[in-house]
Amino acid sequence: MLNSLLPLLIFAALAVGVIGALRRARLWRQGRQTPVVWAHLFLMPKRYLNDLHHVVVRDKAMAHTHVATAGGFVAAMALALVVHGLQWRNPILGGLLLAASAVMFVGALAVNHRRLNPPEKLSSGPWQRLSKSLLAYSVGMFLISLPLVGVAPTVLGGGVLALILLALVAWGLAEMLIGMGWGGPMKHAFAGSLHLAFHRRPERFDDQHRDPNSSERHDAHRGSRSTALFPLDLTAKALGVEKPADFQWQQLLGFDACVQCGRCQSVCPAYAAGQPLNPKKLIQDMVVGMAGGSDARYAGSGHPGLDVGRHHGASNQAIVPRLVEAETLWACTTCRACVEECPMMIEHVDAIVDMRRFLTLERGETPEKGAAAIDNLIATDNPGGLDNASRLDWAADLEIPRIQDRPAGVDVLLWLGDGAFDMRNQRTLRALVKILRAGGVDFAVLGEEERDSGDVARRLGDEATFQRLAERNIATLSRYRFQRIVTADPHSFHVLGREYGDFGGNYHVLHHSTFIAELFDAGRISVAAPAQAETVTYHDPCYLGRYNGEFAAPRQVLAALGLEVAEMARSGYRSRCCGGGGGAALSDVPADLPGRARIPDMRMEDVRETGATTVAVACPQCTAMLEGVVEPRPRIKDLAELVADALVEPVRATNATSAPSQSREEEPA
Amino acid sequence: MPQPEPQAIAKRPHGVKTAALVSSGRHPVSGRAGRAREDARAVEMGLALVGADLSLVHAGDPEQASLRESLEGYLGMYHGLDGGRPGDERDGQLSLLPLRAGEDAVAPLAAWLEQRGVRLALTGQRAECGEGSGMVGYLLAERLGWSIATGIAAIECCDEESVTVLQALPQGQRRRLEIRLPCLIAVDAVAEAPRQSAFGPARRGRIETVDDLLPADESRLDTGSADWRWQPARARPKRLKVVKSTNARDRFKAAAAKSSATGGQVLTDLSPEEAAEKLIDYLRAEKILAQDDQ
Numbered sequence: 024m025l026n027s028l029l030p031l032l033i034f035a036a037l038a039v040g041v042i043g044a045l046r047r048a049r050l051w052r053q054g055r056q057t058p059v060v061w062a063h064l065f066l067m068p069k070r071y072l073n074d075l076h077h078v079v080v081r082d083k084a085m086a087h088t089h090v091a092t093a094g095g096f097v098a099a100m101a102l103a104l105v106v107h108g109l110q111w112r113n114p115i116l117g118g119l120l121l122a123a124s125a126v127m128f129v130g131a132l133a134v135n136h137r138r139l140n141p142p143e144k145l146s147s148g149p150w151q152r153l154s155k156s157l158l159a160y161s162v163g164m165f166l167i168s169l170p171l172v173g174v175a176p177t178v179l180g181g182g183v184l185a186l187i188l189l190a191l192v193a194w195g196l197a198e199m200l201i202g203m204g205w206g207g208p209m210k211h212a213f214a215g216s217l218h219l220a221f222h223r224r225p226e227r228f229d230d231q232h233r234d235p236n237s238s239e240r241h242d243a244h245r246g247s248r249s250t251a252l253f254p255l256d257l258t259a260k261a262l263g264v265e266k267p268a269d270f271q272w273q274q275l276l277g278f279d280a281c282v283q284c285g286r287c288q289s290v291c292p293a294y295a296a297g298q299p300l301n302p303k304k305l306i307q308d309m310v311v312g313m314a315g316g317s318d319a320r321y322a323g324s325g326h327p328g329l330d331v332g333r334h335h336g337a338s339n340q341a342i343v344p345r346l347v348e349a350e351t352l353w354a355c356t357t358c359r360a361c362v363e364e365c366p367m368m369i370e371h372v373d374a375i376v377d378m379r380r381f382l383t384l385e386r387g388e389t390p391e392k393g394a395a396a397i398d399n400l401i402a403t404d405n406p407g408g409l410d411n412a413s414r415l416d417w418a419a420d421l422e423i424p425r426i427q428d429r430p431a432g433v434d435v436l437l438w439l440g441d442g443a444f445d446m447r448n449q450r451t452l453r454a455l456v457k458i459l460r461a462g463g464v465d466f467a468v469l470g471e472e473e474r475d476s477g478d479v480a481r482r483l484g485d486e487a488t489f490q491r492l493a494e495r496n497i498a499t500l501s502r503y504r505f506q507r508i509v510t511a512d513p514h515s516f517h518v519l520g521r522e523y524g525d526f527g528g529n530y531h532v533l534h535h536s537t538f539i540a541e542l543f544d545a546g547r548i549s550v551a552a553p554a555q556a557e558t559v560t561y562h563d564p565c566y567l568g569r570y571n572g573e574f575a576a577p578r579q580v581l582a583a584l585g586l587e588v589a590e591m592a593r594s595g596y597r598s599r600c601c602g603g604g605g606g607a608a609l610s611d612v613p614a615d616l617p618g619r620a621r622i623p624d625m626r627m628e629d630v631r632e633t634g635a636t637t638v639a640v641a642c643p644q645c646t647a648m649l650e651g652v653v654e655p656r657p658r659i660k661d662l663a664e665l666v667a668d669a670l671v672e673p674v675r676a677t678n679a680t681s682a683p684s685q686s687r688e689e690e691p692a
Numbered sequence: 693m694p695q696p697e698p699q700a701i702a703k704r705p706h707g708v709k710t711a712a713l714v715s716s717g718r719h720p721v722s723g724r725a726g727r728a729r730e731d732a733r734a735v736e737m738g739l740a741l742v743g744a745d746l747s748l749v750h751a752g753d754p755e756q757a758s759l760r761e762s763l764e765g766y767l768g769m770y771h772g773l774d775g776g777r778p779g780d781e782r783d784g785q786l787s788l789l790p791l792r793a794g795e796d797a798v799a800p801l802a803a804w805l806e807q808r809g810v811r812l813a814l815t816g817q818r819a820e821c822g823e824g825s826g827m828v829g830y831l832l833a834e835r836l837g838w839s840i841a842t843g844i845a846a847i848e849c850c851d852e853e854s855v856t857v858l859q860a861l862p863q864g865q866r867r868r869l870e871i872r873l874p875c876l877i878a879v880d881a882v883a884e885a886p887r888q889s890a891f892g893p894a895r896r897g898r899i900e901t902v903d904d905l906l907p908a909d910e911s912r913l914d915t916g917s918a919d920w921r922w923q924p925a926r927a928r929p930k931r932l933k934v935v936k937s938t939n940a941r942d943r944f945k946a947a948a949a950k951s952s953a954t955g956g957q958v959l960t961d962l963s964p965e966e967a968a969e970k971l972i973d974y975l976r977a978e979k980i981l982a983q984d985d986q
């Protein structure tokens with residue numbers, strides 16, 4: 024009986040699963056079409072085994088569980104097809120099938136153990152069921168295959184036991200094969216593999232680790248080369264994403280790959296602060312929108328403060344506000360922590376910015392403060408609405424050379440950024456100028472010709488204003504000669520270095536931490552040892568670290584200063600955002616909710632845990648956000664300030680560029 | 693053009709053709725062209741009243757480089773209208789009345805308002821560049837025989853015959869006025885802030901050039917301005933009132949006063965000669981006319 028029913032069962036499940044899979048693929052293809060390169064399917068195994076596993080393995084126990092379960096399942100399924108499906112009852116294959124089922128069983132036990140008291144980040148519902156189905160499949164397949172190696176009597180093929188085993192296998196097959204095609208939890212394997220193959224950012228998988236001889240210090244981090252937002256064609260008929268079908272089909276495919284593991288949820292700063300954003304729920308909202316229906320069946324944590332089950336969508340229905348509330352989109356700081364943690368390589372930030380683009384460009388519904396910043400950018404080239412000619416007011420006594428007076432060109436163009444209008448950041452800039460002078464760097468500034476880089480406008484979804492600023496900045500830069508750009512603002516660093524390339528601006532841009540580290544390496548500056556031992560910690564800015572892979576240089580600078588660095592639990596690529604990026608600080612979403620800590624307060628708590636008395640920062644936004652935390656708290660010092668304080672002025676009798684103003688620099692900033 | 697739903701019409705002053713007169717603004721810090729602040733408020737008021745039925749008009753030099761940019765700023769405000777259902781939204785339309793150098797805007801504007809059957813015209817109180825005399829509204833109303841109300845903060849309701857508005861007075865006071873239609877309303881800077889100008893609607897809005905309104909003749913030329921000497925406007929000096937009171941409330945009131953509205957007198961039923969006499973007396977008392985100036 025088994026010999027006739029089992030193949031039937033397997034092929035029936037396979038066929039139904041395939042029909043479901045084709046229907047699923049039709050859902051993805053509702054999105055904007057791009058050419059499908061089928062050859063990319065061959066990239067999938069390497070991307071899975073290398074890049075995806077690289078992320079999964081950050082949770083070692085889970086990685087082992089997944090290797091056992093998934094590996095066991097794939098092997099057991101393939102062998103079952105041959106042995107039971109095609110009836111090639113080879114004892115060796117049978118033995119392998121038993122082994123694979125056993126491995127899968129061990130993995131499934133671990134899955135079930137984790138599901139006994141599931142952490143808050145996990146979804147329940149079908150995902151809870153999956154753990155049982157895994158057991159059913161592995162146990163059923165193991166027992167039903169025992170006769171193949173002659174361990175059990177072949178008469179197993181009749182009677183009640185056989186029926187029970189068949190039922191177990193049928194349950195397993197229904198979950199694993201039919202569920203894979205028809206939107207069950209196992210969908211993640213099918214959609215996830217295709218997503219890896221057809222990922223919209225193939226650069227994320229280019230496994231080029233840092234070349235020790237390269238002068239490029241960033242790029243050290245996997246995936247950090249593909250963090251620039253995609254440019255928007257402003258002549259297109261529809262701007263941004265209004266309805267799920269406006270996403271590119273690979274994005275829809277990516278949403279469908281979500282395993283609801285909740286890693287994004289547990290690292291999201293907005294979620295932790297109780298703001299109405301849960302990245303995991305947002306991705307599931309997109310799936311609901313793509314497939315049509317309501318979010319009532321979602322079995323995980325919702326957007327804080329918003330009830331689950333009240334929203335519904337369809338692929339051709341506007342997303343905001345029926346499927347997703349606008350405040351959910353505006354709560355995002357674009358810190359990319361979710362993207363960094365996502366084992367399925369889903370691009371949450373791209374999706375959020377795409378939807379913001381529609382809200383801003385088509386609906387004119389940017390939050391009030393954000394809209395004011397955009398208006399100011401249009402009228403005055405800076406978000407504060409200040410006279411752009413006052414960009415250098417803080418340096419009136421520094422006699423900083425203008426690049427306009429240096430037709431022969433300079434080595435370093437110092438890009439000031441909008442921090443030049445902020446009194447706190449002006450101290451950092453003065454410190455940086457002092458360091459550049461001490462190092463004998465040939466530098467100049469653009470002065471009032473410098474415009475905002477367009478970072479805030481772009482993250483707020485105003486691609487039109489961003490592109491206008493980018494084009495004007497590129498036109499300005501093309502008139503002057505310089506070797507490289509140095510900036511103390513990671514946002515300018517990212518936009519100039521990564522995002523201007525799409526508009527014809529290709530520059531060698533360095534963050535000031537990288538440049539100062541180079542000065543140390545070259546022995547061009549020297550510092551005094553700290554008077555007393557002090558513990559500092561370093562806060563990685565999102566746009567320097569996760570976006571651009573620069574984790575080493577700031578630590579190198581701190582080491583050169585002789586400071587002891589106590590790392591925070593969340594540092595490096597897992598650094599927690601300060602809350603100031605992506606225009607989130609300009610949204611109307613309240614930052615301090617009753618009973619919840621603000622994002623910078625949580626970060627300051629991380630700092631306190633290290634026992635550090637000073638937190639070194641490397642970004643004007645982070646400085647402002649962290650200094651906004653009420654005292655008493657550790658001091659906040661930019662790397663440039665720390666270096667400038669410790670600087671030992673070398674006796675440089677004959678240096679024309681730095682001599683005239685040295686006496687003035689020593690005045691307190 | 694899709695018809696708005698009957699329900700939406702019922703709430704609106706159906707049949708009262710409404711237009712907003714817009715000009716090119718000048719940013720106070722950068723001097724860059726854009727929406728003029730009061731005109732944008734007038735458009736906002738119009739959009740809130742009649743939605744996308746509001747038509748826009750501008751009289752100016754079509755050759756001016758930054759003109760399109762500032763006009764698109766107004767067209768970009770045509771969103772969130774018609775019940776807010778995306779897809780049903782209609783794009784903005786702006787009539788551009790081309791002026792050559794030295795031509796006055798009043799005649800073509802008046803002709804356009806008559807030709808289109810406009811009965812309610814909204815505008816800011818004064819332009820931010822050019823002459824900025826604040827006279828266009830008065831001259832138009834005079835020429836068309838319309839009512840005019842200035843310093844308007846809000847429209848309360850509007851029907852076929854009249855419109856009820858709130859006029860802004862110093863220190864946050866408001867005066868309710870009921871005005872017969874047709875009328876021209878000059879919107880104050882305290883009116884509802886304009887909505888964001890969005891790129892998409894701005895791009896889709898249509899600017900049509902209307903140039904066959906008037907036969908070309910000399911009367912359109914603004915002959916007076918030919919002899920003028922032009923210089924950048926400066927803020928008028930504010931008369932300081934030294935308040936010696938030790939009472940904090942009085943000092944605060946004096947400091948917060950917008951312009952003194954006390955001490956005036958309301959004169960009615962005067963003959964034109966008597967009225968002129970009173971005005972001259974007043975100007976002399978204020979030392980605006982010299983005592984011996986005849």
